[in-house]
Amino acid sequence: MEVYSAPSDIAARLAAVAAPIRLVVFTQTFGCDTCYEARQVADQMASLSDQITVEEHNLVLDKDEVAKYQVDQVPVIAVVSERDVGIRYYGVPAGFEVESLVSAIEVVAGLAPAVSVSTQSLLDVLDRDVRISVFVTPT
Amino acid sequence: MEFPDLARRYQVTGVPKTVVNDVIEIMGSKPEDEFIAEILRTTE
Numbered sequence A: 001m002e003v004y005s006a007p008s009d010i011a012a013r014l015a016a017v018a019a020p021i022r023l024v025v026f027t028q029t030f031g032c033d034t035c036y037e038a039r040q041v042a043d044q045m046a047s048l049s050d051q052i053t054v055e056e057h058n059l060v061l062d063k064d065e066v067a068k069y070q071v072d073q074v075p076v077i078a079v080v081s082e083r084d085v086g087i088r089y090y091g092v093p094a095g096f097e098v099e100s101l102v103s104a105i106e107v108v109a110g111l112a113p114a115v116s117v118s119t120q121s122l123l124d125v126l127d128r129d130v131r132i133s134v135f136v137t138p139t
Numbered sequence B: 001m002e003f004p005d006l007a008r009r010y011q012v013t014g015v016p017k018t019v020v021n022d023v024i025e026i027m028g029s030k031p032e033d034e035f036i037a038e039i040l041r042t043t044e
Helices: A007-015 A035-047 A063-069 A095-108 A117-123 B004-009 B032-043
Strands: A021-027 A052-058 A076-080 A088-090 A132-135 B017-020 B024-027
Touching: A007 A095, A021 A035, A021 A063, A021 A095, A035 A052, A035 A076, A035 A095, A052 A063, A076 A095, A088 A095, A117 B032, B017 B032, B024 B032
Parallel strands: A021 A052
Antiparallel strands: A021 A076, A076 A088, A132 B017, B017 B024
């Protein structure tokens, strides 16, 4: 499994996105050392695809959006299409972790299956939301 | 390090670490079928 994509590869992958994707970035003005960087990464992704747009909301001020996207820390990037399947990237997807954000965009855009067919059949029995938190560190 | 409070709350001492519904902990990466088996434990 490939764990790293060169920037040119990321450009090609994002250029293939054929569905509107919104990167909804939550930041706050004070006490967030990495918020600006998270917004920059989102902007870079958007610069590589006409389908990707960036929205920014303030965790403190934009209470309706905070409630809608159910976020409680910053920075966070919600990856949504017409439907919000609940994918959130907390922190800055820096270094190799940009792969996580690109993969999330591909999945949400319908370009890549999130799981195999056999796994999907197992998950079909789930009748409630499951919260999966993956802790990583940028490298 | 970002989110030190979350790292403490979930006792993250190494990555990747996955937490399912705040109760099930998965250390490291696992094959997809084993990972899914852990997730399905939440339905038990």
